[in-house]
Amino acid sequence: MSAPAVRRTRAKRGSGDLLREEIVVAAKRLLAEADRADDVPMRAVADAVGVTTPSIYLHFADKQELLGAVVADVFGELDAAMVEAAAEETTPLGRLRAFGLAYVRFALDHPEHYRLAMLEPCPKPNIEIDEVLHSSAFSHMQSTVEECVAAGIFRGEPRAITFEMWAAAHGVAALMIAKPYLPFGTAEDFADRTLCAAAIGHAVRALVGDDPTPDAMTEWLGQQRS
Amino acid sequence: MSAPAVRRTRAKRGSGDLLREEIVVAAKRLLAEADRADDVPMRAVADAVGVTTPSIYLHFADKQELLGAVVADVFGELDAAMVEAAAEETTPLGRLRAFGLAYVRFALDHPEHYRLAMLEPCPKPNIEIDEVLHSSAFSHMQSTVEECVAAGIFRGEPRAITFEMWAAAHGVAALMIAKPYLPFGTAEDFADRTLCAAAIGHAVRALVGDDPTPDAMTEWLGQQRS
DNA sequence: CCGGATAAGTTAGCGACGCTAAGTTAGTGG
DNA sequence: CCACTAACTTAGCGTCGCTAACTTATCCGG
Numbered sequence: 001m002s003a004p005a006v007r008r009t010r011a012k013r014g015s016g017d018l019l020r021e022e023i024v025v026a027a028k029r030l031l032a033e034a035d036r037a038d039d040v041p042m043r044a045v046a047d048a049v050g051v052t053t054p055s056i057y058l059h060f061a062d063k064q065e066l067l068g069a070v071v072a073d074v075f076g077e078l079d080a081a082m083v084e085a086a087a088e089e090t091t092p093l094g095r096l097r098a099f100g101l102a103y104v105r106f107a108l109d110h111p112e113h114y115r116l117a118m119l120e121p122c123p124k125p126n127i128e129i130d131e132v133l134h135s136s137a138f139s140h141m142q143s144t145v146e147e148c149v150a151a152g153i154f155r156g157e158p159r160a161i162t163f164e165m166w167a168a169a170h171g172v173a174a175l176m177i178a179k180p181y182l183p184f185g186t187a188e189d190f191a192d193r194t195l196c197a198a199a200i201g202h203a204v205r206a207l208v209g210d211d212p213t214p215d216a217m218t219e220w221l222g223q224q225r226s
Numbered sequence: 227m228s229a230p231a232v233r234r235t236r237a238k239r240g241s242g243d244l245l246r247e248e249i250v251v252a253a254k255r256l257l258a259e260a261d262r263a264d265d266v267p268m269r270a271v272a273d274a275v276g277v278t279t280p281s282i283y284l285h286f287a288d289k290q291e292l293l294g295a296v297v298a299d300v301f302g303e304l305d306a307a308m309v310e311a312a313a314e315e316t317t318p319l320g321r322l323r324a325f326g327l328a329y330v331r332f333a334l335d336h337p338e339h340y341r342l343a344m345l346e347p348c349p350k351p352n353i354e355i356d357e358v359l360h361s362s363a364f365s366h367m368q369s370t371v372e373e374c375v376a377a378g379i380f381r382g383e384p385r386a387i388t389f390e391m392w393a394a395a396h397g398v399a400a401l402m403i404a405k406p407y408l409p410f411g412t413a414e415d416f417a418d419r420t421l422c423a424a425a426i427g428h429a430v431r432a433l434v435g436d437d438p439t440p441d442a443m444t445e446w447l448g449q450q451r452s
Numbered sequence: 453c454c455g456g457a458t459a460a461g462t463t464a465g466c467g468a469c470g471c472t473a474a475g476t477t478a479g480t481g482g
Numbered sequence: 483c484c485a486c487t488a489a490c491t492t493a494g495c496g497t498c499g500c501t502a503a504c505t506t507a508t509c510c511g512g
């Protein structure tokens with residue numbers, strides 16, 4: 001604990017930003033080992049980099065901002081995992097499913113990072129986060145939804161549909177992270193069932209009627225079954 | 227800030243538990259006004275009750291335990307809101323929808339309480355919390371799902387289906403709380419769309435096939451549309 | 453080669469936090 | 483009326499995020 005730590009050699013004149021990157025990497029690593037962001041003191045981050053605490057504040061206004069930088073990094077990683085998972089898929093719906101499963105898998109593989117990015121309150125709407133959010137993982141998902149709309153699988157506003165799918169994936173991930181001891185079954189099964197239901201459900205809702213009341217749904221299901 | 231606070235009169239001999247209840251109520255109120263549990267110091271709770279900080283530790287081992295007691299209370303309130311919302315509904319699916327909408331509504335009306343109960347890590351699986359979780363809101367939802375199964379609307383293991391519906395509702399609530407600035411539209415619309423899709427989707431999945439691949443789904447949808 | 457100017461750190465410490473050890477006050481059974 | 487103990491309080495420890503003020507190393511112009 002609290003190793004004396006090797007004092008790192010001072011950065012060259014022009015490039016104090018080297019430290020910034022080292023701090024983010026160290027913070028991300030320490031976060032992965034902790035249960036909560038509060039369990040990673042700034043002092044520990046400084047120690048891991050081989051520097052004293054106040055040096056961090058030369059690069060980040062406060063802890064929140066450092067965590068924000070980590071989150072931006074995490075979103076990049078999430079996007080990469082999703083894109084890779086969908087690379088082999090040849091159909092829009094197949095890609096969407098791969099995206100969703102990779103999303104949940106990533107969240108459960110990096111629960112602390114996911115919590116930080118998606119479960120923690122975001123005091124001042126972090127511009128850096130939302131840029132990433134809109135530019136990478138989310139926009140990839142949205143364009144796949146657009147493909148589904150173009151293919152006639154979905155109908156409606158792509159962004160709204162993307163939010164629906166995202167909510168389903170997020171619901172599974174957040175639930176399994178927050179209540180890991182509940183008998184959800186395997187993450188893959190739970191996620192696949194829920195995501196599949198979300199996709200089919202959206203596609204079918206248009207068939208049932210524009211404003212599907214519970215009664216209309218029940219009646220439609222009865223007709224289908226016969 | 228930090229009002230001197232009226233010193234409360236000492237409790238009678240037998241009933242130190244009076245203080246316990248006062249502490250929970252005060253903590254719950256302060257939590258509602260804060261963004262995060264960290265913004266509610268034990269000192270503030272003590273102050274609100276008119277007592278000094280160490281007195282709290284006569285009734286709760288630590289802050290976590292106090293928050294756990296608040297969460298137990300919150301789950302009770304959530305269940306009451308759900309039951310009330312579904313009271314007028316006459317069909318299983320109608321009740322399920324009312325439950326889901328009331329769930330999301332409650333979460334957004336009490337975001338700090340909901341975050342504490344469902345978004346915060348739960349270090350030692352809190353027995354008190356999970357008893358409530360299993361006994362009230364969740365079990366009400368599950369028995370409605372059972373009704374849907376009995377009515378032939380759903381098919382499968384009720385508990386697993388309940389988890390699916392819960393994930394959908396939780397996804398909407400958690401997303402809107404964590405990223406309130408994103409253009410989800412109104413909570414009612416977003417929740418209704420997502421929950422409706424989850425319900426229809428689950429019901430329809432059985433019609434598509436036992437193991438619905440994206441391709442099978444696409445094909446089935448094509449048939450339905452013609 | 454050298455002597456500011458300044459980037460890149462450090463030392464020391466403030467106030468707030470969760471929590472605890474040890475003391476104090478007030479009802480109550482004998 | 484007194485000993486006992488439930489129901490508190492006073493004082494303070496260690497840790498946290500963060501800051502003011504000092505120090506050191508590098509670069510650049512002469």
